[in-house]
Amino acid sequence: MANDQVFTFHNGVAVPNIGFGTWQIPNEEAYGAVTIALKTGYTHIDTALAYKNEENVGKAIKDFDISRENVFITSKLPAQTKGYEATLAAFEETVSNLDVDFLDLYLIHAPWPWDDIGKDCTEGNIESWKAMEKLYKEGKIRAIGVSNFAESDIQALMDACEIVPMANQIPFYVGRVQKSLLAFCAKHNMVVEAYSPLATGQILDSPKLKKMATKYDVTPAQLCIRYCLEKNTLPLPKSTNEERILENSQLDFTISPEDVQILDAFEDIRAK
Ligand code: A2P
DSSP: OGGGSEEEOTTSOEEESSOEEOTTOOHHHHHHHHHHHHHHTOOEEEOOGGGTOHHHHHHHHHHSSSOGGGSEEEEEEOTTOOSHHHHHHHHHHHHHHHTOSOEEEEEEOOSSOGGGTTOOOHHHHHHHHHHHHHHHHTTSEEEEEEESOOHHHHHHHHHHOSSOOSEEEEEOBTTBOOHHHHHHHHHTTOEEEEESTTGGGTTTTOHHHHHHHHHHTSOHHHHHHHHHHHTTEEEEOOOSSHHHHHHTTOOOOOOOHHHHHHHHTSOOGGGO
16 A cells, blocks of 8 residues: 555654545444454554543554554644643543544644534643643654644744644645645645545545546546645554455545646535
């Protein structure tokens, strides 16, 4: 698979360039799905306390014939958990659920609680970030970052804290180009991770996408995931189906710059 290639965070830590996403995979199904992903060759698994599947994600990794050092594990501080002590406590819960000694990447899941999107939580985010900096300096996390953060949210952390986030995980897919956020992250050497690279599956029926996929002799899903790499973002496709998990990792082709431009110009499915 193509994920023997890596992105490198600004602290030098390498992350495999495709991750297996586990959002919306229930705990009961997570063990099987992660086991298939590991068998397929994924070595980068993305979870979150809020997904309520960390226990079986961790168990699948433990039971698989792979050493902890050879799997890159990301988890996230719940969006509603803000503040220094609350962050330290949530981190302990995550490492205990996963049954690991350290995390490879820990992200603030969102700048605001999901039931209060847009709320100004700047102070809370700064306190959480300071706790994450402490955990990072203690060697309990190899890289720290954010998720769903806009430029202003990131700037607020950079103004008040020591460490520039190493990653920003955002929804990114064909038609949702996020040009200025991508440029901002690039300027600050932040890796952009693309969650929902298939627009949660909604984009796959597009006739235009299907036609282009045929030209490259790939599936629409492979075209979408490869597109993320062409845009220098790290895709986190998810599936619970063995064939599709494999399919999503077979990306050994490139999209021409002209076709990337056509994909950039796709209608954002949120507009429908
Ligand atoms: P399934 O788990 O049955 O494969 P996203 O990664 O953008 O959130 O999209 C995930 C959705 O896309 C899931 O519903 C998943 O369903 C579906 N999916 C994942 N991979 C493929 C694929 N290769 N072809 C078609 N649908 C896919």
